[in-house]
Amino acid sequence: MFAQDSYPRINIMATSHNEKDTVKKVLVLPIIALLFLTSCLHLESQAESTLEPIPPTLSLIGQFDFGSGLIPEYRSVLQDLSDASFYSIEFIIADDLYHVTGSETIHYTNTENVSLHEVQLRLFPNILGGKMVMGHIKENGNVVTPRYSLNNSLLVIPLERSIEPKESITLSMDFDITVPQSVDLNYGVLAYADNVLALAHAYPMIAVYDEEGWNAEIPPQTGDVTYADMSFFVVTVDAPKKATLAGSGREVSRQDNGGRQTVRYEAGPVRDFYLAASPDYEVFTRAVNGVTLRFYTRDYLQAGAEFALDVAARSLEIFGERYAPYPYTELDFVSTPTHALGIEYPGMIAITHSILEPDNNYLEATIAHETAHQWFYNLVGNDQLDDPWLDESLAQFATLQYFTDEYGSAGEDGFRSTLAGRWSRIGNENIPVGLPVQDYSGAEYSGIIYGRGALFFESLREQMGREAFESFIKSYVQNNAWNIGTTEILKTAAEAQCGCDLSDLFKDWIYP
Ligand SMILES: [Zn+2]
Incomplete structure (x- = not known):
C-alpha cells in the first residue's frame, strides 16, 4: 500500500524538489453501511457448486502446472509447500459487474504442531463496504453450522473431530457478494467504480494460525487488511465478455460463450488471489x-x-x-x-x-x-496489521535503493528527502516504528512507517557496515522466502551478519 503524502518524481537536476504537499485523503467511515450488514448470512437459494470435489491428497499441486508460473530456480518450492492450502474457486460476475456469486473448495492441512478444533476464515467483503452471504458450508462433505464474528468478517467452522498436525480436511462453500460502488472504505480495494471492478480479498480466506492462535482482527482504515500464508489457487471466472479481465497468476484457458467468457487462472504459491475487470482496459x-x-x-x-x-x-x-x-x-x-x-x-x-x-x-x-512489495509482503510475508513496518518501511527503503541505483547520489538524496519530509511533518517524534497499525494516527502512520521506518535501515547499515548489511537483507529474504517474517527474525538475521548486538538500536527505533 502506498498512500498519498508527498512523493515527487525525483528530478535529479533540480536542487529543490517540487514537492507537492497534498491533503491526505480523509476517509469517512460509512458506519451506517456497516449497520446495514445483517447477521443472517445463510444463503438459501444458491445452486450447488459445480466444482469437482478435491480429493484428500497432497498430490493436488502436481495435477496443475504451477511450475510454469515460477522461474526455474524457484520451482523446488512446490515440494516444500505441498501442505499449503489449495483453493479451487469459481466466480460468476454478473453483467452489472458488481454482483458476484461463487463457490469454493479448500483443501486445508494442519501445518501447526497442535491439534485444531476449528478453522477460521476471513470474509473481507463484509468489512470493506460490501456484503458477503455464505451458504452450503461443508466439512468433508458434511453440512456444518458455523459461527460469525468481527462484524461478520470472520467465519468460524467448528470441526466434527479435531485435526491433528499434518492431517487434512476439505471445506466447501458457496458465497454471494455485493461489491460496494464507492471507494470510501480502505482506499476502495474492493469496489466497482469508474467502470472498473476491483475484486480484492473476495473469497473466504483461511486466517493465519500463529503463536497467537487463529490471528484475526478488524483492520484499521489506514493500512492493508490481510495477513495470509502462501497458498495455491485454481480459479475459474465467468464474466461478461465486454470486460477485459486481469487475474493473479497465469491465465491457462479461455472460452467464449456468446456474451460471456470463462477464463481459468492458476496462481501459486501466492498469499492472495486478485482480479480486476473493466470494459475500458x-x-x-x-x-x-x-x-x-x-x-x-x-x-x-x-x-x-x-x-x-x-x-x-x-x-x-x-x-x-x-x-x-x-x-x-x-x-x-x-x-x-x-x-x-x-x-x-x-x-x-x-x-x-x-x-x-x-x-x-x-x-x-x-x-x-x-x-x-513483491519481496516484502509477498515473498517474505508479515502480519500487515501488527507489523506494518516489515513490509511498508522495507518497501520504502527498497525504493530508496531503486533511486540510488538508478540515479546515483542525487537520486538517493532526493528520495531520502521525501522520507525525512514525511517524518518531519509529525515533528520528527521518536514514535517506535514497530507498532501495530491501530496504534498510529493517520499522520503518524505516514510519518513513522513510511518515513522514519525507512530511515532506520540507513542507521542499521551504518552500524553494521555496508557489506554485512547487504548480506543481511539478502539472507533475510532468502531464508524467509515463502514464510512469515517477524521483527525478531529480522533482528536475528542482522545480528548474525554483523556478529554484533543490535538491541540498543532496535530499542531506539523499533521497539515500543
Ligand atoms: Zn506499501
Whole structure:
C-alpha cells in the first residue's frame, strides 16, 4: 500500500524538489453501511457448486502446472509447500459487474504442531463496504453450522473431530457478494467504480494460525487488511465478455460463450488471489529477462503505463540483484480508482488511474514501492496489521535503493528527502516504528512507517557496515522466502551478519 503524502518524481537536476504537499485523503467511515450488514448470512437459494470435489491428497499441486508460473530456480518450492492450502474457486460476475456469486473448495492441512478444533476464515467483503452471504458450508462433505464474528468478517467452522498436525480436511462453500460502488472504505480495494471492478480479498480466506492462535482482527482504515500464508489457487471466472479481465497468476484457458467468457487462472504459491475487470482496459506488454510485464489501463494513459513498465522492469532488476530474484514469470499492473496511490497483491499491483496522467510526480516512486512489495509482503510475508513496518518501511527503503541505483547520489538524496519530509511533518517524534497499525494516527502512520521506518535501515547499515548489511537483507529474504517474517527474525538475521548486538538500536527505533 502506498498512500498519498508527498512523493515527487525525483528530478535529479533540480536542487529543490517540487514537492507537492497534498491533503491526505480523509476517509469517512460509512458506519451506517456497516449497520446495514445483517447477521443472517445463510444463503438459501444458491445452486450447488459445480466444482469437482478435491480429493484428500497432497498430490493436488502436481495435477496443475504451477511450475510454469515460477522461474526455474524457484520451482523446488512446490515440494516444500505441498501442505499449503489449495483453493479451487469459481466466480460468476454478473453483467452489472458488481454482483458476484461463487463457490469454493479448500483443501486445508494442519501445518501447526497442535491439534485444531476449528478453522477460521476471513470474509473481507463484509468489512470493506460490501456484503458477503455464505451458504452450503461443508466439512468433508458434511453440512456444518458455523459461527460469525468481527462484524461478520470472520467465519468460524467448528470441526466434527479435531485435526491433528499434518492431517487434512476439505471445506466447501458457496458465497454471494455485493461489491460496494464507492471507494470510501480502505482506499476502495474492493469496489466497482469508474467502470472498473476491483475484486480484492473476495473469497473466504483461511486466517493465519500463529503463536497467537487463529490471528484475526478488524483492520484499521489506514493500512492493508490481510495477513495470509502462501497458498495455491485454481480459479475459474465467468464474466461478461465486454470486460477485459486481469487475474493473479497465469491465465491457462479461455472460452467464449456468446456474451460471456470463462477464463481459468492458476496462481501459486501466492498469499492472495486478485482480479480486476473493466470494459475500458487496453493491455500494454513488456518482456524482461523471462518475466512478462503487463499494464491494464485506459488507452489514453498509455504513455504513463509504458513509463511505469520501464520503472517496473528496472525495479525487478535492482531488487532481484539486491535481495533475491523475482519469483514469477508474470507481473501485472491494473489501474483502478483506488484512493491509495498503489496497492500490492502477489504478482499483481493496482495503481490509481490519476498518477498515470502526464508528468505525475508520484508514478515512479509508487511503481518502485509497489514492486518492492513483491519481496516484502509477498515473498517474505508479515502480519500487515501488527507489523506494518516489515513490509511498508522495507518497501520504502527498497525504493530508496531503486533511486540510488538508478540515479546515483542525487537520486538517493532526493528520495531520502521525501522520507525525512514525511517524518518531519509529525515533528520528527521518536514514535517506535514497530507498532501495530491501530496504534498510529493517520499522520503518524505516514510519518513513522513510511518515513522514519525507512530511515532506520540507513542507521542499521551504518552500524553494521555496508557489506554485512547487504548480506543481511539478502539472507533475510532468502531464508524467509515463502514464510512469515517477524521483527525478531529480522533482528536475528542482522545480528548474525554483523556478529554484533543490535538491541540498543532496535530499542531506539523499533521497539515500543
Ligand atoms: Zn506499501
